[in-house]
Amino acid sequence: MTLPSQYQKLTATQYSKNFRQAVQLQTVSLDMPTGEDILIKNKYAGVNAADVMMGAGQYLLPTPLPCDMGAEAVGEIVAIGDAVTGLAVGDTVLTNAIGCGYREYYTTNYRRAVQIPAATPEIMSLSIGGLTASIALHVTGEMKAGETVLVTAAAGGTGQFAVQLAKLAGCTVIGTCSSDEKADLLRSWGCDRPVNYKTENLRDVLKKEFPKGVDVVFESVGGELFDICVDHLARFGRLITLGFITEYKEQPDVVTGVRIYYKLLGKMASIRGFNLNLFWSKPQILSEHMMKLIGLLNEGKLHPSIDPTEFHGVASAIDAVEYLQSGKNSGKVIVRY
Structure with missing residues (x-):
């Protein structure tokens, strides 16, 4: 796979409860991962009510400016550092972190990514x-x-x-x-x-x-x-x-x-x-509940609903956040890349 030299991401550059005013679309260079890092090409990002609070600097966790936006995504690993174990190029993973979502590519330590069977909106909605x-x-x-x-x-x-x-x-x-x-x-x-x-x-x-x-x-x-x-x-x-x-x-x-x-x-x-x-410090509880959810999904007992309104590309995340805030959605709102 030939990777681009640049990619787009959405970054909060000023605090505002008006998400559109808080963020800017930025084009930045794409660097290859080293050491224990992996490079993920995002396929889907989840939209959450807390995005507005992150952009306003009033979230439960610090969001110092400039702060990349979006807190959950699924995608495919496209490059790995030389110290990565247990994951390979082509694997699909889920990430949960402030700044991981509203961007085309995301670099993180491989231990912070969860391997999943497929990068689908339904699995991402479980995160x-x-x-x-x-x-x-x-x-x-x-x-x-x-x-x-x-x-x-x-x-x-x-x-x-x-x-x-x-x-x-x-x-x-x-x-x-x-x-x-x-x-x-x-x-x-x-x-x-x-x-x-x-x-x-x-x-x-x-x-x-x-x-x-x-x-x-x-x-x-x-x-x-x-x-x-x-x-x-x-x-x-x-x-x-x-x-x-x-x-x-x-x-x-x-x-x-x-x-x-x-x-x-x-x-x-x-x-x-x-x-x-606060449960990220309790990986046993997280793992137990995630495995149970995936099991229910595979058994057909859990039916995630994905909102039918489609948002494509990083810039569309602004519209997606406003759509969620309007209360018009039914099910999970997704940004597609």
Whole structure:
């Protein structure tokens, strides 16, 4: 394979919650890997809500300027250093790191790449979305068979896995979404009670149909939806907060109300934060959950949904991030190279 002398990547050069203003498309030289490094030609990159926070300098991990964008990708190894073992040119790998995604080529230490059977959007969607859902529900949320699980943004790239994994675990699943089409998609994954929040009031649905409350909440929207979920936790209920996309583009909401312990203490309920980045120091847990996810995928028990809107090339990642922020997507948003 003849490699180019240059390639394109997307880099944040100033902090802004307007992703388009934060980033620049750059053309840089392509250097060959040495030592333990491998050079990967990316095929697909995943789009995540946190991209906006990375570009704003407000992510959970530092993003000092200039900062390359995109945090997950799959591709093919096209060159290796002389100290690389266990991987070869032609192997397909998955990478998770700030800066690995929105670029045509990526160089990294071979130990930071995970070999995969094929570089497909479906396998890539497991890396952040699948792992987040699996670890958050089973480890952080301590989900058990027979419980009622509420998933917000249930038709999104992460919510889709939470719905399916909760059903596979023997739970009753409620999922929120923004259209009847997405509600139909949730039903196809086994969701017991899709709630289109544009035509139904979630608070009323929970009060009438689930009067004892919900045992586990998988929550990534924030704002008023977070408040509703807290109010409807069951005794010993656990709310897992993974993000708050409603506040990503604006300043944090100023909340004037009773403190949260008034709502939790009597029910012995809890709010549990989840940050996948903290599990990179626990490779055994990551490996266990990734192997389980790939096994479910191969068995036909897990059905990743890839949003049909196509984005091609590094520059299109800007449009893809804005599309995700608009809430129009169903399933994982992908940038293709």
